[in-house]
Amino acid sequence: MRRATRPRWLRAARTVLRVAAPIAVAACLLSGWPPDGFAATGAGTAPALAAGASVPWWIWPLALFAVCFVLGVVAVPAGVGGGVLFVPIVSGFFPFHLDFVRGAGLLVALASALSAGPSLLRSGLADLQLGLPLALAASMSSILGAMLGLAMPAQLVQTALGVIILAIVALMASARRSEYPSVQRSDALAQALGMHGVFVDGASGRDVAWRVHRTPQGLVLFLLIGVLAGMFGLGAGWANVPTLNLLMGAPLKLSAGTSSLVLSLVDSSAAWIYLNKGAVLPIIAVPSVIGMMLGARIGARLLHVLSASVIRRMVIGLLLFAGARSLLKGLGWWS
Amino acid sequence: MVVVSAARERYARWLARGAAVGVAVMLVGFVAYLSGALAPSLPLERLPALWSMPAAEALRVAGLRPGLGWIAHLRHGDTVSLLGIALLAGCSVPALAAVMPIYARERRRAFVVICALEILVIVAAASGMLEGTGH
Numbered sequence: 001m002r003r004a005t006r007p008r009w010l011r012a013a014r015t016v017l018r019v020a021a022p023i024a025v026a027a028c029l030l031s032g033w034p035p036d037g038f039a040a041t042g043a044g045t046a047p048a049l050a051a052g053a054s055v056p057w058w059i060w061p062l063a064l065f066a067v068c069f070v071l072g073v074v075a076v077p078a079g080v081g082g083g084v085l086f087v088p089i090v091s092g093f094f095p096f097h098l099d100f101v102r103g104a105g106l107l108v109a110l111a112s113a114l115s116a117g118p119s120l121l122r123s124g125l126a127d128l129q130l131g132l133p134l135a136l137a138a139s140m141s142s143i144l145g146a147m148l149g150l151a152m153p154a155q156l157v158q159t160a161l162g163v164i165i166l167a168i169v170a171l172m173a174s175a176r177r178s179e180y181p182s183v184q185r186s187d188a189l190a191q192a193l194g195m196h197g198v199f200v201d202g203a204s205g206r207d208v209a210w211r212v213h214r215t216p217q218g219l220v221l222f223l224l225i226g227v228l229a230g231m232f233g234l235g236a237g238w239a240n241v242p243t244l245n246l247l248m249g250a251p252l253k254l255s256a257g258t259s260s261l262v263l264s265l266v267d268s269s270a271a272w273i274y275l276n277k278g279a280v281l282p283i284i285a286v287p288s289v290i291g292m293m294l295g296a297r298i299g300a301r302l303l304h305v306l307s308a309s310v311i312r313r314m315v316i317g318l319l320l321f322a323g324a325r326s327l328l329k330g331l332g333w334w335s
Numbered sequence: 336m337v338v339v340s341a342a343r344e345r346y347a348r349w350l351a352r353g354a355a356v357g358v359a360v361m362l363v364g365f366v367a368y369l370s371g372a373l374a375p376s377l378p379l380e381r382l383p384a385l386w387s388m389p390a391a392e393a394l395r396v397a398g399l400r401p402g403l404g405w406i407a408h409l410r411h412g413d414t415v416s417l418l419g420i421a422l423l424a425g426c427s428v429p430a431l432a433a434v435m436p437i438y439a440r441e442r443r444r445a446f447v448v449i450c451a452l453e454i455l456v457i458v459a460a461a462s463g464m465l466e467g468t469g470h
Binding site: 057058060095096097099100103107110111114115117118119121122124127128129132133135136139140143147150154192193194264265267268269270271272273274275276277278279280281282283284285286289290293 | 340342343344346347348350351353354357358361362364365368379380382383385386387388389390391393394399401402403413416417420421423424425426427434443445446449450452453456457459460461463465
């Protein structure tokens, strides 16, 4: 008898819950949740200030370095950028204001993209003709996103961040991926801009010819992605890769590589807004960037040893918990 | 066989150099900042009170101004770190400028314009003009 197949979303939700539940329980026990006065305060700074004042100041940058190192280790095998893990986790559990966390998050994503960019370009896994037009659209809108994000009340941004992170969890848990999408015919804009080429797939050793379609729709989506990247300091690999791969039909490896090139430009523009607004403190940004870069080196080495799917499930669980924490913190239910 | 285009190779080379310089300056500044070799513009003990405030309020309490005014204080360790961060955020500009002549030679005018516009976007963001913090 043929077993009834469960819907994809239900299987994804079960996977997420199976992984997230133990993490959530452990974290609640460690953090002494629920706190006194549950639901009494918003995403204000008083509780965080109290938490920050009860320990020597240097503990926080040190803890930040350690946490970012671990995030860097798991980010590479999980196939996510550091920024998307950094912002919800650090804003949820450290005493720093969300402005500084977002500024550091952008720099973490920028440093990762810059360190990977040159080798990806040389290997053909990142393409300038494909990436530059999309990066221009997203760079312009990321400035708008950064300005909006810094002008909005922290509580509102924290709530929206929680919603976005939970949406990313749903995307990661359910999104399809297509190694080599079939593109019958390029659109006129892609042809005019020469968005086609060949790269060598390292796994199979064969040359892969590629071209893209639906470029105008891709440009519109990249405008939206830029706003989100600037507003939340998340980096945007989680959105770049599905847009390039599933919408525009770029091969998966080329999408991931070109996403890195796009990020290096988008995060540069948004990072300047945060710098000029005083939302970058070296004591927060530098340990984060260095911790993440060192962790990513270890993560890249562990890539061949660890099970990528297990790490990916763990990261989805971690993001689910951090997203829920961010949402509840923003709503004032878990301050 | 895949041939790496001249533009891609040159862009990669400039990006790698720029990022390396940015990271090096950021690290040197940070070590000087923590070790006390260069005095900080903000005493380390004051930071916990500032990092839990919104950025605008923290600037006001610290007596600093938004924008690029920090460049005038490069004798401080934290400001040298900030310079390294700024170099990271700006290192795509020389890479973009370096590939423009290649695109011009290949008569790919659309990409000359795209590179110029991208440089303009980053420079406008860096100048502080867009949010009214320019000096």
